[in-house]
Structures are given as structure tokens and as C-alpha cells.
Amino acid sequence: MDEFIARLPKAELHLHIEGTLEPELAFQLADKNRMKLPFTSVEEMRAAFNFSDLQSFLDLYYASVSVVCSEEDFYELTLTYLKKAASQNVKHAEIFFDPQTHTARDIPMGTIVHGISAALKDGQSQLGISSKLILSFLRHLSAESAMETLEQAAPFRDHFIGVGLDSSELGHPPSQFVKVFDAARQQGYHVVCHAGEEGPPEYITEALDLLHAERIDHGVRCMEDPELVKRLAAEQIPLTVCPLSNVRLRVFKTMKEHTLKQMMDAGLLVTVNSDDPPYFGGYVNENFAAIQDAFDLSQNDLIKLARNSFEASFLTDKEKQTLI
Numbered sequence: 001m002d003e004f005i006a007r008l009p010k011a012e013l014h015l016h017i018e019g020t021l022e023p024e025l026a027f028q029l030a031d032k033n034r035m036k037l038p039f040t041s042v043e044e045m046r047a048a049f050n051f052s053d054l055q056s057f058l059d060l061y062y063a064s065v066s067v068v069c070s071e072e073d074f075y076e077l078t079l080t081y082l083k084k085a086a087s088q089n090v091k092h093a094e095i096f097f098d099p100q101t102h103t104a105r106d107i108p109m110g111t112i113v114h115g116i117s118a119a120l121k122d123g124q125s126q127l128g129i130s131s132k133l134i135l136s137f138l139r140h141l142s143a144e145s146a147m148e149t150l151e152q153a154a155p156f157r158d159h160f161i162g163v164g165l166d167s168s169e170l171g172h173p174p175s176q177f178v179k180v181f182d183a184a185r186q187q188g189y190h191v192v193c194h195a196g197e198e199g200p201p202e203y204i205t206e207a208l209d210l211l212h213a214e215r216i217d218h219g220v221r222c223m224e225d226p227e228l229v230k231r232l233a234a235e236q237i238p239l240t241v242c243p244l245s246n247v248r249l250r251v252f253k254t255m256k257e258h259t260l261k262q263m264m265d266a267g268l269l270v271t272v273n274s275d276d277p278p279y280f281g282g283y284v285n286e287n288f289a290a291i292q293d294a295f296d297l298s299q300n301d302l303i304k305l306a307r308n309s310f311e312a313s314f315l316t317d318k319e320k321q322t323l324i
């Protein structure tokens with residue numbers, strides 16, 4: 001089955017570029033930029049990847065990415081991910097970046113966007129991997145900060161295709177961000193939203209009705225609300241599920257307790273993604289392998305999940321045809 005998974009053409013739709021920082025690269029960049037990580041070695045850093053919930057992960061994720069500073073650093077971070085993804089037969093990636101994490105430490109928007117974009121371009125020409133970028137607002141910060149970020153990104157609008165909402169979910173419902181998402185939609189951006197990871201099903205409904213999200217990131221807690229499940233199935237709203245992330249962040253105690261198979265059986269448009277792969281123990285193929293093993297998925301189930309990933313992407317029909 002591992003061979004079969006490796007050969008399947010896949011799209012990855014839920015991946016935070018900041019969350020792809022492998023400890024080896026973190027130490028390399030810390031040395032280069034004369035900065036200190038809160039660990040003395042790669043091994044010590046990896047050993048700290050043991051989380052009790054989303055916030056315990058986010059604290060480490062924000063601290064680690066502080067060593068990524070220059071345009072070249074953003075380029076290297078991104079190209080390193082693309083090489084790994086291409087090696088796993090990922091044909092297309094829709095990648096989040098969190099500009100507020102960097103602008104808060106005085107890194108200009110242009111440095112971030114140009115570094116990432118240059119790598120995406122080289123990923124296409126050198127590795128044959130297609131990609132799109134999604135600007136994600138941090139929901140633990142204010143709605144005003146999100147609006148300011150959208151304004152700062154305006155000169156770079158050709159570099160990204162959509163906006164999202166991530167970071168600490170509980171206590172930060174989508175309803176707080178209506179204005180900035182209205183503005184983004186008016187400017188022609190696609191809209192996605194993390195909802196129903198740790199937060200309740202109501203946050204998913206808010207993301208759909210108030211932010212007009214076209215895709216829900218995670219969304220696993222929808223299973224607590226049968227009416228919502230019916231709606232998500234009827235409207236075929238894609239859910240970008242991240243199985244290893246959910247287990248590592250203790251949304252589910254074990255992979256066997258994950259609701260992914262029930263979600264598939266309920267007719268939901270489920271996709272499989274890696275979120276922040278080094279932190280959660282695997283890239284997209286490891287996520288596929290973990291669910292295959294937990295639920296004894298058939299080759300047809302895996303094909304369906306891979307097909308869903310292209311279906312749920314923001315690729316045009318013509319672009320899809322050239323990739324699958």
C-alpha cells in the first residue's frame with residue numbers, strides 16, 4: 001500500500017509554510033542569522049514536538065520560525081518543502097503563509113512574498129510542481145490587524161489567490177473577521193477558514209454563512225452536528241483534514257478514533273493534508289499511510305481521497321486536466 005500511496009498523484013491543500021521548518025534548517029538559519037533557538041540541538045528540538053493541544057504547538061511554531069528572516073530564508077524554506085512534496089508525487093500545493101508572524105518582527109511584506117513566490121516559480125520550472133499561495137490572518141490578533149495586513153499585501157496581490165484564518169481557534173470565532181473577509185472577497189480573493197479543529201461546529205457554520213468560506217480547513221468537529229454534516233455533504237464543501245495533526249494535537253486520542261472514515265461515509269468531500277509536517281510526524285504520504293492503516297482503506301478509497309484533493313483545489317478545470 002505504501003508503494004500505491006507514493007505513486008498516487010495528489011494535491012495538498014492545507015499546509016502552512018512556516019510549519020514546514022525542519023529542525024536541521026532551523027539550526028542552519030539560526031547560525032547564519034546569529035540567533036538563538038530555545039534548544040541546544042536538533043534532537044532536543046525534535047524531542048519537544050510533543051503537544052497537549054493546539055496552543056502548545058503554536059507557541060513552539062511561532063518561536064521556531066523567528067529564525068526565518070531574509071528573502072533567501074523564505075525561499076529556502078519554501079523550496080525545501082516543494083522538493084519534499086514533489087518527491088511524494090504532490091502535483092499541486094495550495095500553501096498558507098502567516099504574514100503577521102513576520103511583519104510583527106519588522107520583516108517587510110515584500111521580503112516574505114518575494115522569497116516564497118520565487119521558490120514557487122522555481123518549484124514549477126525545476127520540479128514540475130504547481131502551486132498557489134493563500135494569505136492567512138492570525139485570529140488571536142485583532143480584526144484591525146487583519147485588515148491592515150490585507151492592505152499591506154495589496155501591492156503583492158498577483159502573488160496570492162486567497163485568504164484564510166488560522167492560529168488559536170477557541171475564543172476567536174469567524175464572526176470577528178467579517179469585515180476583512182468581505183473586503184478580501186470584493187477584491188476577488190478566494191476564501192478559506194480553519195474551523196472545527198478545536199472549535200465547535202458553530203464556528204464552521206459561521207465560516208460558511210458569515211465569511212462565505214469556499215473550503216473549511218480541518219472541520220472535523222462537524223461530526224457533532226448531524227444537520228451540519230447534511231449541509232456540508234449536500235453543498236459538497238471541501239474539508240481539508242490533517243489526520244496526523246489531529247492526533248498530535250489531541251483532537252483525537254488515537255488515529256483509530258479519528259472520524260475521517262465516518263466523514264467519507266457521510267458523503268463529505270474530504271481531503272488529506274499534512275498541516276505542519278515536521279511537527280506532526282509526516283508529510284502527505286505519511287498521512288495517507290496512517291489513515292490507510294487505521295481504517296484498512298482500500299485502493300479505491302485512497303484514489304477517491306486523491307481525486308477529492310484536485311476537485312477541492314482552486315485549479316481551473318483546464319489546469320486540473322494537465323495535472324491528473
Ligand code: ADE
Nearest residue numbers: 016019166167194275276
Ligand atoms: N497554524 C499552523 N497550524 C495550525 C493549525 N493546525 N491550526 C490553526 N492554526 C495553525
Ligand code: ZN
Nearest residue numbers: 016166217275
Ligand atoms: Zn492548519
